[in-house]
Amino acid sequence: MSDRTKLRRKPDRAVTARTAIDAVLDEGLGVHVGLITGSDTGVHPVVIPMLYARDGDHLLLHESPASCLLRTAKKGAEICVTVTLLDGQVLARSGLRHSMNYRSVVVMGKTVVVTDYDEKVQALDRFVDHVIPGRVAAIRPVTATEVRNTTGLALSLKECSMKERTGPPIDDDEDMAEDTWAGLIPLGISAGGPLPGEDTSGESVPAYVADWARGPGLANGRGG
Amino acid sequence: MSDRTKLRRKPDRAVTARTAIDAVLDEGLGVHVGLITGSDTGVHPVVIPMLYARDGDHLLLHESPASCLLRTAKKGAEICVTVTLLDGQVLARSGLRHSMNYRSVVVMGKTVVVTDYDEKVQALDRFVDHVIPGRVAAIRPVTATEVRNTTGLALSLKECSMKERTGPPIDDDEDMAEDTWAGLIPLGISAGGPLPGEDTSGESVPAYVADWARGPGLANGRGG
Numbered sequence: 001m002s003d004r005t006k007l008r009r010k011p012d013r014a015v016t017a018r019t020a021i022d023a024v025l026d027e028g029l030g031v032h033v034g035l036i037t038g039s040d041t042g043v044h045p046v047v048i049p050m051l052y053a054r055d056g057d058h059l060l061l062h063e064s065p066a067s068c069l070l071r072t073a074k075k076g077a078e079i080c081v082t083v084t085l086l087d088g089q090v091l092a093r094s095g096l097r098h099s100m101n102y103r104s105v106v107v108m109g110k111t112v113v114v115t116d117y118d119e120k121v122q123a124l125d126r127f128v129d130h131v132i133p134g135r136v137a138a139i140r141p142v143t144a145t146e147v148r149n150t151t152g153l154a155l156s157l158k159e160c161s162m163k164e165r166t167g168p169p170i171d172d173d174e175d176m177a178e179d180t181w182a183g184l185i186p187l188g189i190s191a192g193g194p195l196p197g198e199d200t201s202g203e204s205v206p207a208y209v210a211d212w213a214r215g216p217g218l219a220n221g222r223g224g
Numbered sequence: 225m226s227d228r229t230k231l232r233r234k235p236d237r238a239v240t241a242r243t244a245i246d247a248v249l250d251e252g253l254g255v256h257v258g259l260i261t262g263s264d265t266g267v268h269p270v271v272i273p274m275l276y277a278r279d280g281d282h283l284l285l286h287e288s289p290a291s292c293l294l295r296t297a298k299k300g301a302e303i304c305v306t307v308t309l310l311d312g313q314v315l316a317r318s319g320l321r322h323s324m325n326y327r328s329v330v331v332m333g334k335t336v337v338v339t340d341y342d343e344k345v346q347a348l349d350r351f352v353d354h355v356i357p358g359r360v361a362a363i364r365p366v367t368a369t370e371v372r373n374t375t376g377l378a379l380s381l382k383e384c385s386m387k388e389r390t391g392p393p394i395d396d397d398e399d400m401a402e403d404t405w406a407g408l409i410p411l412g413i414s415a416g417g418p419l420p421g422e423d424t425s426g427e428s429v430p431a432y433v434a435d436w437a438r439g440p441g442l443a444n445g446r447g448g
Contacts, residue, residue, distance in 0.1 A: 032256035034271035044302035047258035078268035095352040128319040183420040192410035197392045
């Protein structure tokens with residue numbers, strides 16, 4: 001944690017354990033990447049949803065060489081990457097005490113372009129296995145052309161922070177007598193049954209795909 | 225749409241219908257707000273998850289008077305608000321063709337502080353009914369003190385853009401003979417059964433809460 005990732009607002013929601021941070025990063029399916037970009041009317045922030053993966057102490061992002069993120073990142077600009085998991089609706093007795101249970105990780109820093117060939121291959125494989133563990137083993141290896149035409153960006157987890165809200169609604173004492181149902185509605189990402197592509201409709205769904213879709217990998221995203 | 229919200233990357237994924245944009249904004253449960261902030265080491269982007277609501281042609285954000293967003297917004301700074309719904313995992317035959325189906329809306333601009341008392345009350349009610357339609361009617365009205373201690377920010381939808389990916393994986397011709405299952409796994413947010421708070425455990429769950437948790441409000445978030 002650095003001075004700028006230290007939580008000033010609601011510090012009681014801060015989580016500092018690296019294992020908890022890694023768990024959020026490994027469970028999330030997408031990130032929101034913030035960067036500063038310029039136009040005729042001055043600089044302004046942009047927030048882009050992207051796929052990602054974690055590899056040890058780094059987040060990996062991958063981009064076409066034409067992308068705005070890549071141009072910005074190559075200039076050594078700072079970015080901010082946020083992963084948020086929504087765990088529940090918090091229904092309190094008063095409107096202002098309504099909230100959500102969530103876990104959220106913010107990572108700040110400058111990205112490094114992954115240039116080493118083997119590291120690029122490993123990064124591309126990490127993206128695929130982040131989607132569905134076991135998938136890399138089931139598909140053909142990446143080709144040299146694919147590796148050449150893709151750019152991997154790595155962002156160190158050195159500057160990261162986590163915030164969460166858990167538990168039931170917290171009402172003011174004077175509202176406790178209100179005749180209003182209060183409580184939690186747990187939320188999570190759930191998957192429907194796999195839909196085969198046109199040319200695989202005759203084949204059975206592989207076990208690692210069916211297992212993932214049944215949701216054990218998402219189970220800890222549900223609850224209060 | 226303005227010049228800076230015009231999509232340059234993958235313009236085939238652009239959606240311009242305002243009804244589609246509103247549907248994403250009404251279905252989303254949280255936004256990621258990007259802003260530019262300063263520290264001893266220079267300016268950098270920050271991306272914060274927040275609750276929100278839509279009211280006609282504006283997004284509403286609400287904040288404690290102490291928040292970083294509010295300080296930044298009051299200076300007339302530009303922000304970027306992104307809402308992303310994840311609709312499916314796209315499993316292709318090659319690693320690089322893996323993707324996600326999603327709908328994503330980006331809104332850019334400067335926020336306006338809501339100062340009119342009645343407009344503030346309406347904004348606070350919109351937040352609550354965005355969480356669960358029908359909830360405002362079931363809770364006590366906001367008090368004058370609550371209205372005074374909260375700041376509502378409104379962001380016009382004038383500068384917004386939407387992107388989506390739908391449909392099955394798209395493989396290169398030379399990969400179609402690969403012996404690999406390819407297809408979609410639909411994703412959506414799902415809710416567990418409502419968990420009553422300590423003092424409501426004897427009461428039955430109201431119909432509008434139970435209905436929401438059964439998911440019809442989220443149903444269009446599932447699928448390919």
